[in-house]
Amino acid sequence: MAKTAKKGGGRSPGTVRLATWNINSVRLRIESVARFVAEQRPDILCLQETKVADDKFPALAFREMGFDTVLARGEKSYNGVAILSRLPLDDVAFENWGGKGDCRHLTARLPNGVALHNVYVPAGGDIPDAEANPKFGHKLAFLRDMIARFRGRKEPAILVGDFNIAPLETDVWSHKALLNVVSHTAGEVALLDDLMAAAPWHDAVRHFIPPEEQLYTWWSYRSPDWAAADKGRRLDHVWVTKGLAASLRNVAVARETRGWNPASDHVPVIVDFDLTP
């Protein structure tokens, strides 16, 4: 199955293209977003780490890109999520998973009734111990709240975002080297497995790209040559409830954006759906 998205056109009618991207400051990278939108023509774009309060969100720039629906939930300096859509959305809301009141979740409903959840899971700091490191505790609490929220829910839904966890051995450059590194510890992966079983969810990306194949969506800024070293992790995900798996048409990871200037350390994940009834 294709790993590169067909640019712009080339999609059959009824196909909806959804992209998710941790942009690491939407204001700094607004030109990169515009370039990505021009090249890939997503119908819905979910952003994380926008790092901007809502009254300073660059809504006009997104309207000029063709997104009539601009939904943002941000705060000064940190976190922040946004949904940009060419389709009308309703039932806009957010939830306070983890209980800190940080801006890490935004949800809205697509015209066909499917719920879309955009989430930015806490990174969790450096030490994988909830006692020694409150940021790791917050990450675990956030995940537990997500699990409780989705357990037993029947409604069709799409969950996207920066989960800050790379669950599979092939989702990291070295499983052995990262076993005690936050994002790939057994405890975090177990919680992500619980979350996946809760709805239950289905991994739209591994639906097309075999789990045996290495796949990353993030490369650290701290590598002098990210492309040559290729020490990446798959932290960004698109999940769908099981009933929507049959509507999946294609996925792509826009790895080339990691080389743009200035680059986010994350790259977009793109999923095409056939959402005709």
Added chain:
DNA sequence: ATGGTTGGGGGCCAA
């Protein structure tokens, strides 16, 4: 085992 870089915002903190 450590340090490496980026972003926001004006201090270091977060990633």
